[in-house]
C-alpha cells in the first residue's frame with residue numbers, strides 16, 4: 314500500500330473515531346439511557362452563582378441539588394403542555410448559553426430533572442454543587458416506554474425506618490422509577506397505624522420475645538419491629554410525590570394474615586388444626602370468607618388506608634392462600650353451597666370482590682397478585698401483579714388484565730445474585746444481566762398481552778433482611794442495586810434500543826453516581842466461602858424424627874445440597890450430633906447451620922454448640938445465633954453437638970444440615 318493511501322486510511326479511521334466519540338453519548342453513562350441524545354459540540358460553563366429558574370412546585374427539590382445565585386439566568390426548568398411528546402416526556406437542551414428543560418407534564422419535568430442531574434459531576438448527589446463545571450452541549454428528547462416503573466418493598470417481614478424508606482425512594486427516583494409498592498402487612502407484622510383499631514399495631518407490629526407473633530424468620534428471643542404512624546406515612550407520600558414516585562400500599566389479604574389473626578383470632582375460620590408438630594403454634598393465616606363482621610373490620614382498615622395513600626390503586630394481595638381452611642370451615646362451606654360455587658377459587662373471588670366494593674366506595678381501584686385471577690370472576694378493571702414466572706404474568710395479560718410484570722426469576726431482588734451469595738433461591742440466581750435480558754417477545758407474549766403490560770417492577774421481600782442486617786452495610790441496597798439499574802432501563806427503553814454491552818459500560822460510570830448517593834450496591838462476587846468440604850466418615854444423628862427415610866445417611870455422605878426436614882419442630886433439649894471418623898485438628902473452622910442455609914427458617918431459635926475431644930464428653934463452646942454459628946476449634950475434636958434451648962421455631966419442622974468444614 315502506498316504511503317499516501319495509508320495516511321489517508323489512518324486519517325479516516327481517526328476521524329471516524331473522533332466522530333463516534335462526539336455522537337455516541339455512551340460516555341456520559343446515563344442511566345437509564347434516553348431515547349435520543351444529540352451531542353452538538355462545545356460546553357456550557359456552569360457556576361453556582363448563576364440563577365436557576367424552576368416551576369414553583371419543583372423548586373424545593375431542585376434546590377436540594379442546585380444552588381441559585383444572583384448572577385444571570387442559566388438554567389430554566391419548566392412545564393410545557395404544548396410540547397409534542399408522549400406522557401412523561403421531556404426535552405433537555407444544553408447550549409453554550411445555558412440549559413432549558415421542558416417537560417410535557419409534571420412527570421416529564423421530574424424525569425428531565427433526573428437526567429439533568431446526571432450531566433453534572435457525580436458529587437452533585439452528595440452535596441449541592443458549589444464549584445464550577447462544564448456540561449456538554451446536547452439535545453435530549455426522551456420519554457418512557459412503560460408508564461409503571463416500579464419497585465416493591467416488603468416492610469412487613471423486616472421493619473425499615475421512615476428515613477430508610479425515604480432514602481430508598483430517593484434512589485429509585487433517580488433511576489426514573491415512579492412507583493413504590495409498599496408491602497405493609499404479612500404473617501410477620503402489621504406496620505400501618507389504623508386509628509380505629511390501635512390494637513393492630515400495639516400487638517402485631519412486634520414479634521419475638523413475649524409477642525404472640527413468633528418470628529418464623531430471624532431472632533426469637535428479643536422482641537422487635539415497629540410501625541408507621543399515619544402522619545409519618547403522609548409525610549412519606551409527600552416526599553415520594555415530590556420525586557415523581559407514587560406509593561401503592563398493600564395489605565395482603567386474605568392469606569398472609571397470621572399477624573392480624575393473632576390480634577383478632579375471631580377473623581379466622583373456626584377450624585381445629587393439629588398443632589403438635591409446631592409445638593402448639595397455630596399458623597392459620599387466612600381470613601374466614603363467610604364471617605360478615607370481617608368485612609366491617611376490613612372496611613375500617615381500607616377506608617383509613619385510602620385516606621393516607623392517594624394512589625389510584627390499592628393493592629389487596631390475593632397470593633398464596635391456603636384454601637383448605639375454607640374447605641374445613643362449616644360457615645365457608647355453607648356460603649359455598651348457598652352460592653352454588655364449584656371451586657374454592659370462587660370463595661377467594663367472593664372475598665376479593667367484597668373488598669373491591671369497599672375500595673370503589675372510596676373511588677379507588679384494586680390491584681392484586683395474579684392468583685386472584687384464577688376463578689375468572691375478577692373484573693378487568695383490576696390491575697394484576699404477576700409474580701411466579703413470566704408465564705403467570707403472561708396468562709393474566711392475555712386474559713385482558715392490565716399487568717405489572719415482576720417475575721421471580723428476573724425481578725425478585727430477594728433472590729441471590731450468585732451461587733455464593735446470600736438470598737432466596739426458589740427462582741434461581743438472578744444476576745443484573747438476567748434482569749436486563751427481559752424481552753416480552755422472546756417470552757412469547759402476543760401483541761394483545763404486550764399491550765396490557767403497564768410496566769415492570771422489582772421486588773424486595775425482606776424475610777432474610779432481619780438475619781443479614783448486621784452482616785452488610787446495607788442489605789437492601791446490596792440486593793437491589795445494580796439490579797434496579799437494569800430494571801429501570803427495561804422499563805424506560807424499547808426493547809430494540811437495549812444493548813447489554815452498552816449498558817454495562819454506562820453502568821461503570823453510573824457507579825460513581827451511586828457512590829456519591831451513598832448506595833451500597835453490590836460491587837463484586839462475595840468472598841466468603843460457603844462451599845462444603847467432605848469429611849471422611851461423618852456421621853449425623855439427631856433426637857428429632859426425620860421426615861424422610863435415609864435422610865441422615867444421605868446427609869452423612871453430603872449427598873444433598875441443602876439438607877432434610879424433621880417431622881416436628883424442636884423442643885428444648887433436642888440435639889443434632891456430628892461425629893467424625895478421624896479427629897478434626899485444632900484451628901479448623903466449622904460452620905454449623907440449623908435451618909436452611911440460604912433462608913433463616915426451620916432452625917433452632919436458640920441453642921448451644923458443644924464440642925467433644927473424645928466423642929463422649931461434651932463441653933459448651935458457643936451459642937447459636939439465628940440457628941447458626943461458625944467456630945474455630947481450640948483443640949482436636951471428634952464430635953460436635955448442637956443442642957436446642959427453646960421449644961418451637963414457628964415452623965412444624967427443623968431443617969438439618971451437614972457442617973461446612975474448612976482447614977486453613
Ligand code: TNX
Nearest residue numbers: 632633682700725727737774
Ligand atoms: C413469594 S411474591 C411471596 C412472598 C415471599 C416471596 C419470597 C408473593 C406474592 N408471595 O410472600 O416473600 O415469595 O421470595
